[in-house]
Amino acid sequence: MKIVDTHTHIYLEDFNSDFDQMVQRAMDAGVERMLLPNIELSTWPALRKAVERYPSKLFPMIGLHPSSVKEGFEEQLSELKNLLNENLKEIVAIGETGIDLYWDVSTLDLQIQSFDQHIQWALEFGLPIVIHSRNAFEAIFKALEPYRARGLKGVFHCFTGTLKEAQWIVDFDFYLGIGGVLTYKKSELPEILPHLPKERIILETDAPYLSPIPYRGKRNEPAYMLHTLAKLAEVWKTTVSDAAEITYANSKKLFPKAWK
Numbered sequence: 001m002k003i004v005d006t007h008t009h010i011y012l013e014d015f016n017s018d019f020d021q022m023v024q025r026a027m028d029a030g031v032e033r034m035l036l037p038n039i040e041l042s043t044w045p046a047l048r049k050a051v052e053r054y055p056s057k058l059f060p061m062i063g064l065h066p067s068s069v070k071e072g073f074e075e076q077l078s079e080l081k082n083l084l085n086e087n088l089k090e091i092v093a094i095g096e097t098g099i100d101l102y103w104d105v106s107t108l109d110l111q112i113q114s115f116d117q118h119i120q121w122a123l124e125f126g127l128p129i130v131i132h133s134r135n136a137f138e139a140i141f142k143a144l145e146p147y148r149a150r151g152l153k154g155v156f157h158c159f160t161g162t163l164k165e166a167q168w169i170v171d172f173d174f175y176l177g178i179g180g181v182l183t184y185k186k187s188e189l190p191e192i193l194p195h196l197p198k199e200r201i202i203l204e205t206d207a208p209y210l211s212p213i214p215y216r217g218k219r220n221e222p223a224y225m226l227h228t229l230a231k232l233a234e235v236w237k238t239t240v241s242d243a244a245e246i247t248y249a250n251s252k253k254l255f256p257k258a259w260k
Contacts, residue, residue: 001244002032003229004251004258005222007096007130007157007177007204010058011036011043011050014208014219023054026222030244033251033258034222037061037096037130037157040068041076044083051090059258061093066100066132069107069114077117084121092257094122095130096157099143102134115143122152128254129154131174137165148172155254158206163192170200175254177204180212180220183231190235198236202251203228 005026015022026034036047038061051058062084064076084091097118099111122129133140133156144152156169157177169176178201182189193201203225211220212227233243252259 001030001241002248003030003203003225003244004248004255005031005034005205005207005225006155006202006251006255007037007179008034008207008222009037009039009209010034010207010222011047012208013046015221019050019053022221022223023057027057029223029226031222031225032248033057033059035059035061035092035255035258037093038063038080039065039096041079044080048087059092059255060087060090061095061130062087062091063095063097063118063130064114065096066098066111066114067103069111071110073110073114077114081121084125088125091127092255093128093130093154094118094125095154096132097129098132098134099136099139100132100134101136101139108139112139112143115140119144119147119152122154123147123150127257130177131156132158133161137161141168144172153254155202157204158210160187160189162188163195166192166196170196175200175202175250177202178228178232179204179206180210180216180224180228182228182235183212184216185213190231193232193235198246199250201232201247202254203232203247 051060155175155177158179159176160181181187205220207220233240
């Protein structure tokens with residue numbers, strides 16, 4: 001059984017003390033590949049170092065997280081664009097990007113500008129885009145709509161929205177990234193997912209955040225995906241191996257450069 005963690009921040013300091021052991025636990029659990037979204041310019045060196053340590057297991061994305069978008073963000077984007085050009089052969093996606101109105105609504109206009117620039121990169125280089133959306137679906141919908149039928153591909157990572165939002169995402173030809181929240185008692189995902197096409201679902205951890213039950217509140221890591229996978233199989237009324245096979249194929253279709 002093979003699994004892909006399509007969104008994990010294992011290059012952060014949270015994993016410094018047991019990085020190699022954590023990667024080994026992931027591989028032992030069947031996690032064949034791990035895709036690493038960038039946060040900001042300052043996190044790129046650690047991300048790059050992690051990828052260089054396990055080049056056949058870890059794959060880089062590049063982008064500026066919406067929570068890191070502040071006045072003067074254009075300078076960071078310019079430097080990140082240079083890094084994108086320099087590392088284009090290895091980079092498998094643009095992200096993470098998007099809009100986050102949970103922490104700070106005052107930067108909305110800046111976040112929209114940054115998001116649009118990431119969309120341009122994705123289209124220019126033919127890469128999928130990884131979208132962070134928090135309290136911001138309408139704003140993201142509005143920003144994306146002009147690009148409908150333009151060949152833009154991507155995923156709404158850590159999706160926890162409504163069925164209506166999920167159906168819009170599927171209609172836009174995007175994927176939904178499902179993580180540990182699926183296992184939470186109050187999650188609405190178990191009711192939403194059966195109404196969506198299986199070929200639009202991929203799995204992620206968002207480690208070190210959002211650990212699945214029974215690890216909620218503790219540091220998350222890719223090996224814990226097995227709990228999310230088991231819950232997905234239950235929701236789909238299928239076997240764990242079948243759920244793994246479906247989500248693996250979906251991941252490969254969305255992120256083909258991680259298999260080249």
